[in-house]
Amino acid sequence: MRSVSIAGIGQTKVKEHWDKSLRNLATEAVLDAMKDAHVDYADALYVGNMLSGELTGQENLGALIADEVGLRGIEALKVEAACGGGGGALRVGYLAVASGQFDAVIVVGAEKLTELSNCGTTAALAMAADSEYETIHGISFVALNALLMKRYMHEYDLVPEDFAMFSVNAHANAAHNPYAMFRSPITLDQYKNSRNVADPISVMDSAPIGDGAAAVVLMATDNLNGTRARAVKIAASASATDSLALHDRRDPLWLGAAELSSKKAYAQAGVTPNDIDLFEVHDAFSIMSVMSLEASGFAERGRGINFAREGELTPKGKLPVSTMGGLKARGHPVGATGVYQAVEAVTQLRGEAGKNQVPNARIAMTQSLGGVAANAVTHIFTN
Amino acid sequence: MDLARSWRLKDQRYRLEGTVCANCGAKFFPPRQVCTECKSQNLTPHEFDGHGEVYSFSTVYQAPLGHEGNLPYIVGMIKLDEGPMVEAQITDVNPSDLKIGQRVEMVTRKLREYGENGLIVYAYKFRPLPNAN
């Protein structure tokens, strides 16, 4: 396997893009990434997306987007792993270049979630879970996370406010990210007084849906030419699975796939959790942040909360998380999110993160989760 | 589509029918074709008695399409006495009276309706039992 680098990045703002279609958003992000990488060609294109068929009546995104960006003829496929599809597409792109099959590959995550009513989108997002044994019972995707949060609070004697720092940090960081959906900080009071979606999860615990696209250009590190100075190396790429349904897990409070994929990634990169300078965590819900930190070896079991309390997750803390706003405040266009995370890691490692810059950032990790971490894709980047 | 699916799943939904592994005795709900414990493919039907306790629960205020008429409702994870965990709605109780650890039993109730062809889906839900002590 040969070394793979990210030679260019592109992204659209995450928001309700009523004036743009899925193809417009994907095309915008891809063209930006190609310009940033100084390339006008790629051997293949992989699209991370979850719900184009359900919400926009459009599948076969590979062919659609390859043609739209001027690359008709190349290999182009959609990768689906629910909300982890972006990470999955990056993984497929990585494998294609690392294996020697292709020299340059484009990975784009694109999602359009605001075409339908709220109930329709809620029903569509629940397709990430087990349709015959979870969804049919009216258990929304938020409710699955609520079931975990409730049990976690019960086992560790916590109240919802204990989780607030994850959202407060995410919003504070998004305020300085021009591509983020929410640009204003929130207070503890706003967190406490926010509306319940599925008890104990409130609006302020959950990432907002939005439309958006993010893209990266991957190249064999040896083939980088004029773009070498700003390129970021993919030091590790790993993914793993858990049971799709929560009820099939022996220990529902432990994210087995996150643990497996992060361990594989640490081994591949030759690093430990202590070496990671920033972590783009899949903070679709605060409880997911807590459990991901534990499963990925950053906090002991039941201690993920203390991590937040002690202020260690801000850009100047011991392990900055959600440095550009995370899913919570940058916004969560589900199948695109994993690619946004990669774009943000590259931004940090290039030293271009502005007010959110993590000082001396050298090693960044991203983790993209599909379903309630039924799929976990972990990447580690270095410069 | 949902007509065939509802028919196919009726034994599970009405009687909590899962499977038991003929090789190692592990019990499964939902039914499985391959035993997760010993990988045996020799599994036979097993009807669960429907008793268990609440592992976790949540009151849902924002529902997926098709469930919005029932808001708010309670969903839960039920640890069956016979082993498996089941996810389902919890009924006949106010959320404020419900606690983790509550003893429950399975009942068959109407779950939802599908608009045009009028299909009504019935399924298991769980309701509280008096606690043992």
Ligand SMILES: [Zn+2]
């Ligand atoms: Zn067995």
